Amino acid sequence: MAVSKKAPPPRITHAERVIDAASGITKGELAAYYATVAPSILPHLQGRPVALVRAPDGVGGELFFQKHARHGEIAGIKLLDPALDPGHDPLLQIDTARALLGAAQFNTIELHTWNATSRALGKPDRMTFDLDPGEGVDWQQMQEAALLVHVLLDELALPAFVKTSGGKGLHVVVPLRRQFGWDEVRGFSRAIVEHLARTVPARFVAKSGPRNRVGRIFADYLRNGFGATTACAWSVRARPGLGVSVPLAWEELPDLGSAAHWTVANIGERLAVGNTPWNAMEGSRTALGAAMRMLGYLP
Structure with missing residues (x-):
């Protein structure tokens, strides 16, 4: 009986390249962030069309908002039925850590999701x-x-x-x-x-x-x-400092110092809490x- 083998994670090229001058974070460190938060972010990505905000030249450079792709363009990315968005290349979906790292290799900083799932795209949830x-x-x-x-x-x-x-x-x-x-x-x-x-x-x-x-x-x-999207929970933002979008309990809000209270650099202190504030959603x-x-x- 043949044994199935999982595809290896995408190789991160130019990992040493600084993508944010304010924090000094590199492309490799951003990929490591997404690998670390995969258990927290994937529940918010799985089963939904996703749009990528790509920054080939890092924060401060030109940003590219990408909702569609062609086969093989991004490692691990799932391409949806073209009938969901007629007249375009297929919409994208990230269901696995491999796809998440494939997006990072493709110079993606931000991940934005639709307000509906791919299986019921006509009715927002x-x-x-x-x-x-x-x-x-x-x-x-x-x-x-x-x-x-x-x-x-x-x-x-x-x-x-x-x-x-x-x-x-x-x-x-x-x-x-x-x-x-x-x-x-x-x-x-x-x-x-x-x-x-x-x-x-x-x-x-x-x-x-x-x-x-x-x-x-x-x-x-x-x-x-x-077709409209919003930055996903646990997505990094392509802004100086690389803030992160983090789920909160309402009781926590008064104690936060800013909307970028957590960043790629300090997110470790929040990982133990994870998605707990949204458990009842x-x-x-x-x-x-x-x-x-x-x-x-x-x-």
Whole structure:
């Protein structure tokens, strides 16, 4: 009987190349980070289309956002059925540590995921709000804003989970039952943000663009459309210092110093906690119908 052999992990070329001048982190050290956090990040990647943010010249260089690939382009990457996104090369999926390292070898720094699984791409299983601070918004205001979003979602009987973005903002995630399509979920997330902007206009704005959010926060609902993505939990961000997007318990939020509280350099202290703050997410999936009625939204 033939014995199957696992493919070896991709070789990381130019491992000594510094990819972030602020921290001195090399390509090899970034690959080692992804190898280390594979048990934590893979549950957030598996079964979902993923987009790669590639930085061949490192942080500060030109970034490439890649949602599609051809066979053999990235070691270990799964190519999805082209019918899922007609007119393009296949969408990508990372299900294994080998694929994760293949992305790192391909100069990937960030990993972004869809709000739906590949097997049910027409019906999102989560709703995401990317709290994006405008000029002049400090970290304490960001913390308070996230808690206000949490309060509103709680009033709508919607479970909410939070994570650092690894950059400047925070991500609030609502786990959903697969009930509505992209247009309905995006439309309702917009209604929530517009309600926030009407209720607390000094803090929130419902329009994107830097000019619109000076001194205020845009709770980005556009992440909830078909093909839109958000940085995955445990993804590194292609910014000076290489911050990491990390799942939190709401009780931890007041004690954090920034949205880039954890970085590639200091992430070791958080690995023991891992995904524990989000353990209840899968069992918290909620239908949106009642919340839509409470807010007066008609899908």
